[in-house]
Amino acid sequence: MQIRTVIFATGNPGKMREVREILSDLDARVMSMREAEAFCEPEETGTTFEENALIKARAVAEKARGLWPGLLVLADDSGLEVDYLHKKPGVYSARWMGEDTSYRLKNAAIVGLLEGVPDEERTARFVSAIAAVFPDGTEAVVREAVEGIIGYEERGENGFGYDPIFYLPELGKTSAEIPMEEKNKISHRGKALRRMEEVIRAYENRHRQ
Amino acid sequence: MQIRTVIFATGNPGKMREVREILSDLDARVMSMREAEAFCEPEETGTTFEENALIKARAVAEKARGLWPGLLVLADDSGLEVDYLHKKPGVYSARWMGEDTSYRLKNAAIVGLLEGVPDEERTARFVSAIAAVFPDGTEAVVREAVEGIIGYEERGENGFGYDPIFYLPELGKTSAEIPMEEKNKISHRGKALRRMEEVIRAYENRHRQ
Numbered sequence: 001m002q003i004r005t006v007i008f009a010t011g012n013p014g015k016m017r018e019v020r021e022i023l024s025d026l027d028a029r030v031m032s033m034r035e036a037e038a039f040c041e042p043e044e045t046g047t048t049f050e051e052n053a054l055i056k057a058r059a060v061a062e063k064a065r066g067l068w069p070g071l072l073v074l075a076d077d078s079g080l081e082v083d084y085l086h087k088k089p090g091v092y093s094a095r096w097m098g099e100d101t102s103y104r105l106k107n108a109a110i111v112g113l114l115e116g117v118p119d120e121e122r123t124a125r126f127v128s129a130i131a132a133v134f135p136d137g138t139e140a141v142v143r144e145a146v147e148g149i150i151g152y153e154e155r156g157e158n159g160f161g162y163d164p165i166f167y168l169p170e171l172g173k174t175s176a177e178i179p180m181e182e183k184n185k186i187s188h189r190g191k192a193l194r195r196m197e198e199v200i201r202a203y204e205n206r207h208r209q
Numbered sequence: 210m211q212i213r214t215v216i217f218a219t220g221n222p223g224k225m226r227e228v229r230e231i232l233s234d235l236d237a238r239v240m241s242m243r244e245a246e247a248f249c250e251p252e253e254t255g256t257t258f259e260e261n262a263l264i265k266a267r268a269v270a271e272k273a274r275g276l277w278p279g280l281l282v283l284a285d286d287s288g289l290e291v292d293y294l295h296k297k298p299g300v301y302s303a304r305w306m307g308e309d310t311s312y313r314l315k316n317a318a319i320v321g322l323l324e325g326v327p328d329e330e331r332t333a334r335f336v337s338a339i340a341a342v343f344p345d346g347t348e349a350v351v352r353e354a355v356e357g358i359i360g361y362e363e364r365g366e367n368g369f370g371y372d373p374i375f376y377l378p379e380l381g382k383t384s385a386e387i388p389m390e391e392k393n394k395i396s397h398r399g400k401a402l403r404r405m406e407e408v409i410r411a412y413e414n415r416h417r418q
Contacts, residue, residue, distance in 0.1 A: 047325065085294065088322045096321040097314055105306060109318045112305040113297045116256065 001135035002207050003200065004070030006030045007038055009060045014160075018184055019074065022193045026200065028072070038064035044077070049091055049129035050141045052077035061133040070135045074196065078128040078189055080162045082150060084114055084121050093162070107154055107165045114150050122149040126166060126175070128188035130196045136207070140199050144191035148175070159183065210344035211416050212409065213279030215239045216247055218269045223369075227393055228283065231402045235409065237281070247273035253286070258300055259350045261286035262340035270342040279344045283405065287337040287398060289371045291359060293323055293330050302371070316363050316374045323359050331358040335375060335384070337397035339405045345416070349408050353400035357384070368392065 006028050008019045020030050033039040042059035046052040056075035064071055079093030089096040089106075097106055114122055125145040132140045146168070154164035156176030163175035168186075171178060175187075184190040215237050217228045229239050242248040251268035255261040265284035273280055288302030298305040298315075306315055323331055334354040341349045355377070363373035365385030372384035377395075380387060384396075393399040 085322055086326075088324075092321055092324055097317045101314060101317075105310060105314060106318075108306045108310075109315075112301055113294055113322075115297075115301055117295075 002070050003028050003072045003135060003204060005036075005068040006072045006074060007033060007036045007060055007064055007068070009033055009056045009073060009075035011039075015076070015189070018190065019193060022190075022197055023200070026204075028070070033060060036060075036064055036068060038067065044091070044095075046077075047091060049077045049079060049127050050131065050143060052091055053129040053131035054139065054141060057131040057133045057139070072135060072200065073133045074130060076128055076130045076189060076192065078126065080124060080126055080166065081145075082110060082114075082124045084117055084123075084150075085110070090127075103161050103164075104154070107162060110150060110162075111152065111154075111165055119149055124148055124150050124166065126162070126188040128192040130189075130192045132196060132199065134203055138203075140196070142192050142195040142199060144188050144195060146186060146188045146191070211279050212237050212281045212344060212413060214245075214277040215281045215283060216242060216245045216269055216273060216277070218242055218265045218282060218284035220248075224285070224398070227399065228402060231399075231406055232409070235413075237279070242269060245269075245273055245277060247276065253300070253304075255286075256300060258286045258288060258336050258338035259340065259352060261300055262338040263348065263350060266340040266342045266348070281344060281409065282342045283339060285337055285339045285398060285401065287335065289333060289335055289375065290354075291319060291323075291333045293326055293332075293359075294319070299336075312370050312373075313363070316371060319359060319371075320362065320374055328358055333357055333359050333375065335371070335397040337401040339398075339401045341405060341408065343412055347412075349405070351401050351404040351408060353397050353404060355395060355397045355400070 016032050023030050038060050040059045040063050042055050044052040044055060046055055053075050057073045061073040079090050081087040081090050125147045127145045129141055129143045148166045148168045151165045151167040151174055155174045156164050159176030166175040225241050232239050247269050249268045249272050251264050253261040255264055262284050266282045270282040288299050290296040290299050334356045336354045338350055338352045357375045357377045360374045360376040360383055364383045365373050368385030375384040
């Protein structure tokens, strides 16, 4: 079954833009959950990014079943793993301290817990898993990460979330100090989306009419 | 030189009450920093509770020098050590995430970072160091702790700070679920104050006229 519709399970316009761009030469309509009338927020009970991405993709696929022809559902789950904090906040990154708590505070919490900790123990990574439910019901998950270290203070205005404290040693900047376009090239989500793009191409090649 | 005046370096009325009670049969006037016109908030640059307590006691002793006869200055530094978080927030307990950030959020941050962590790895302790600068310029520091585990949610209304997430296994309650009187008996600060009381008695015995 060929792909004719794609739903990306996010409420984030920035993510939607990124996905549309990456999937632009796919001959399919790319929609958000709302556009597709398949909005849902299942409880993310998984203990890994992969599980949570799959939970979301399956829930949307279930909700959109029969509504759209040749439907591919994509969903992502992302987070920050701080090695010194046993890879937390990890899959709890968004929910940690409550969804409504500002990242200024969340960032202050992490930086504070790493006070006095030397660079070599401040390693961290942004992880992104992207799950897909294909028109024939098969599933796929990919995972990518970008490595960095936790900074000593917030820096930069371009990013969001944990970006201002995520320092990329090779660039000498935090994730919030690099322009959005450049960030999409190196980001965990950008990398995972491009990996998923390859998986989608392979599916298309197998199902070409 | 006999003790005739005691300044306890705190702005916390609850702590003052506790100190007055414990030192009540000492023949000396017990005052807060404000009452003694010796208010100061030195930067707590120490890396241990003992150092920070000493920094405070010395700063107040310096400020009050010559103002009061037979002056004993006491200062405390307390905090929560969470083993899973490398004994943080520790000496940063009060400043962590900013002095003005509610403990509801600080507690949510800790509980969130311990999500999925089993009881045996949730060990923690409240630590209190109390420093003294005696009328003859000699110094002393004592340190006490109370062991517990980090709970899964906030419980209890009696305490403050990290009390609602600090579970005392022997009592089957959090530090915020036990009445204040009972808490003073078992608390880190209560224990340290009683240890310091013994040190003060010994000083008095040596300097009795």
